[in-house]
Amino acid sequence: MLYNIIDFEVCGDHSGKLVALEKGAEFPFDIKRVYYIWQTDRDVVRGKHAHRALEQVIVCVSGSCDFILDDGATRQCISLTTPVQGLHIKSRIWREFTNFSEDCVVMVLASEHYDEADYIRDYDVFLKELKG
Ligand code: TYD
Numbered sequence: 001m002l003y004n005i006i007d008f009e010v011c012g013d014h015s016g017k018l019v020a021l022e023k024g025a026e027f028p029f030d031i032k033r034v035y036y037i038w039q040t041d042r043d044v045v046r047g048k049h050a051h052r053a054l055e056q057v058i059v060c061v062s063g064s065c066d067f068i069l070d071d072g073a074t075r076q077c078i079s080l081t082t083p084v085q086g087l088h089i090k091s092r093i094w095r096e097f098t099n100f101s102e103d104c105v106v107m108v109l110a111s112e113h114y115d116e117a118d119y120i121r122d123y124d125v126f127l128k129e130l131k132g
Pocket of ligand 1: 037047114
């Protein structure tokens with residue numbers, strides 16, 4: 001499977017909305033790192049890598065952007081447009097993201113600390129590691 005969409009539980013009334021994310025039945029891993037990305041020009045393509053072990057849940061907390069996911073056999077595009085859903089991507093999935101709205105803020109919850117050795121940044125190496 002390329003990805004899984006998690007629907008978050010929303011608390012909220014006239015005073016505003018709130019989503020809380022913590023490990024449990026609704027969340028697939030212990031969160032070791034959180035980072036966020038904003039002020040990305042629409043045509044920029046980020047990502048262009050896969051991870052050897054790390055999993056992520058990606059939330060577009062503001063605005064929208066598109067993710068292209070690839071498992072070496074299938075390629076699919078998913079638009080993230082809401083803060084009430086998370087895109088769960090397991091390891092060994094090539095990802096690119098682009099088409100950022102001006103107000104786009106992407107928050108990434110990761111299962112591991114930052115480790116450049118966990119990145120596969122060359123698509124041909126990605127395909128080779130899938131076969132190996
Ligand atoms: P990268 O993961 O390639 O960004 P994206 O997939 O969004 O295009 O990271 C971009 C740069 O930021 C790279 O030089 C590594 C650095 N970085 C950190 O230092 N710590 C982190 O947790 C992350 C995600 C990136």
